[in-house]
Amino acid sequence: MSGLGEHSLTTLELVLEWQSPEARHLERYLARRVNLWRDVFPPGLKEVLLGKSVGDTVERIYQPGDAVPKHDPKLIHNVPRSRFQRRTVGGRAIEPARGRFYPRGMLGDMLGVYPQDSRPGRIIELDESSMVVDLNHPLAGRPLTLRATVKDTADKVTETGGRLTCWLEEIADSGPGMQCRGGGHPTSFDLQDGLHRLDETExxxxxxxxxxxxxxxxxxxxxxxxxxxxxxxxxxxxxxxxxxxxxxxxxxxxxxxxxxxxxxxxxxxxxxxxxxxxxxxxxxxxxxxxxxxxxxxxxxxxxxxxxxxxxxxxxxxxxxxxxxxxxxxxxxxxxxxxxxxxxxxxxxxxxxxxxxxxxxxxxxxxxxxxxxxxxxxxxxxxxxxxxxxxxxxxxxxxxxxxxxxx
Missing domain, CATH: 3.40.50.150 (Vaccinia Virus protein VP39)
Structure with a gap:
């Protein structure tokens, strides 16, 4: 085939680059069986992919709010610490800590949050009685550079419906942004008890x-x-x-x-x-x-x-x-x-x-x-x-x- 078209299936290597105050970050993700007609792409990416061939690379630069939702102060909530839904994983009780991410359903009763909500939320402030919870996307407010390299292509014989994939969600909603500090403060990892092990033998x-x-x-x-x-x-x-x-x-x-x-x-x-x-x-x-x-x-x-x-x-x-x-x-x-x-x-x-x-x-x-x-x-x-x-x-x-x- 001459190049990617609306009725192509393709495999893309997606590379997301961004920066935090602490470090530079590069996320590589293999997007498999990409359906150019059905799937959802970041703004402008599909348009620059059309006509490209195996080995070609395209790049898009996104300002804050262009690709992931912009930072919204309304998504920051002050919640009583008592609302934290403690869970036990592997016999170890999960406690709230400043800078840590938790499934939103653990962070208390807030508008739009239900107990089964697994999307990440971050505790950005914490004291004995309350916690300030940030429900913004971990990459909100950061410029992003996204490159896509065509790894292989195939003509699509039929379109039978089925799964639709939002490719920015696939790469950006599964962890990137969670490795940096919140508000410039060191994350409160439990390095007193947390550095013990189940097997303490030599x-x-x-x-x-x-x-x-x-x-x-x-x-x-x-x-x-x-x-x-x-x-x-x-x-x-x-x-x-x-x-x-x-x-x-x-x-x-x-x-x-x-x-x-x-x-x-x-x-x-x-x-x-x-x-x-x-x-x-x-x-x-x-x-x-x-x-x-x-x-x-x-x-x-x-x-x-x-x-x-x-x-x-x-x-x-x-x-x-x-x-x-x-x-x-x-x-x-x-x-x-x-x-x-x-x-x-x-x-x-x-x-x-x-x-x-x-x-x-x-x-x-x-x-x-x-x-x-x-x-x-x-x-x-x-x-x-x-x-x-x-x-x-x-x-x-x-x-x-x-x-x-x-």
Whole structure:
């Protein structure tokens, strides 16, 4: 076919870029089986897509209120704290906290809110008797840049009706915006009780037996590599990289000539990792101080493991100490972990709030600047993946990055 038309089906990679006072944010989302005739698109996007072919990219810039509803002061409510509908998840009571998001149905009796309402609302102020609740869209008031790349196309043979998709809702109503602070105040994550775990036995015992497996599917692993590669493209040959909480996979780009030191809890796992030039066995929860001199690495990468740290802020500060001026700290996360060893707060949070938690860790270190986040969601799971019978969707990937001041 010559190009996209009203009767085309297509797959689009949607990329949403926006900025908060704390960081720059990039959200990648695979829009599958897009129906150009039936579906709903952000203003002007469909018009610039028509006639485009596989590989073409279009871009639209939206001012506040153009694509998501503008910020409305009428959606901010003062509610008695007693109206908070407490719930228990996994044996843990969910309590209100400033800056946190909750399903609107938990936030009390407000006009237009019903108990089953799962849309996010945020507590922006909280005291012993009341809470101020913001029901605005998490991206309200922010300029947005949206790019769409045509990945494949097909002619639609018939139109039988059925599902209609609003593509901006698909990408923007499922978490973006929830990773930033509310009103410039640090989010009140429970870092006193929330950093405890169900299994408090020594980590060296839990990890004594090797697990020679990957922790995300192959597609998610490639996206981690791809995101790291974009951040490390200017590194010199033989740049020194610390693979923190290392295991059988480092998720570092294969084409870069790097000298990689792995630090983890199981030597056999690290010996199975061909990317490592050096291996150090070290328990960060028992001893958060890292056994390396100041400014000894160009990059520190921690992949799919930060949820196990009980002193996370101390470890992030140590990472910054180890980095040379201009060095990068990169933390990759997903939605799979060992539940008994992950800290409790991790399981309380929306996936994008977990990104916000890691951002808060970064912001406790003054030397970490140029903070960025990336999310990658809704890609196809590889057909040979052992979990393909449970879900067709690849594991989501989130990365938080920062640079040490030069």
């Amino acid at each position: 980590d060296s015992r839990f990890y004594a037996s090797p697990r020679i497996i990957g922790h995300v599917d192959a597609q998610a692993g490639e996206f981690l590599k791809e995101t790291y590669a974009a951040a490390l493209s200017t590194l010199p040959a033989k740049a020194k990289v610390l693979d923190l909480m290392s295991s059988v996979q480092s998720h570092l780009p294969d084409h870069l000539d790097l000298h990689v030191t792995g630090l983890g809890l199981n030597l056999e796992e690290m010996e199975a990792n061909p990317r490592l030039a050096e291996r150090v066995v070290h328990d960060l929860n028992a001893a958060p101080k890292l056994p390396f001199p100041d400014k000894s690495f160009d990059v520190v990468a921690c992949s799919l493991s930060i949820e196990y740290l009980t002193p996370p802020r101390a470890v992030i500060a140590e990472c910054a100490r180890l980095l040379r001026p201009g060095g990068a700290l990169m933390v990759g996360i997903s939605n799979r972990w060992f539940p008994t060893k992950a800290v409790r707060i991790w399981m309380d949070l929306h996936e994008f709030e977990r990104v916000g938690l890691v951002l808060e860790y970064f912001q406790t270190v003054p030397t970490l600047t140029d903070l960025r986040t990336v999310s990658i969601r809704n890609w196809w799971r590889p057909e040979d993946d052992p979990h393909i019978d449970q879900t067709l969707t690849s594991d989501p990937v989130y990365v938080v990055m920062g640079t040490v001041q030069g």
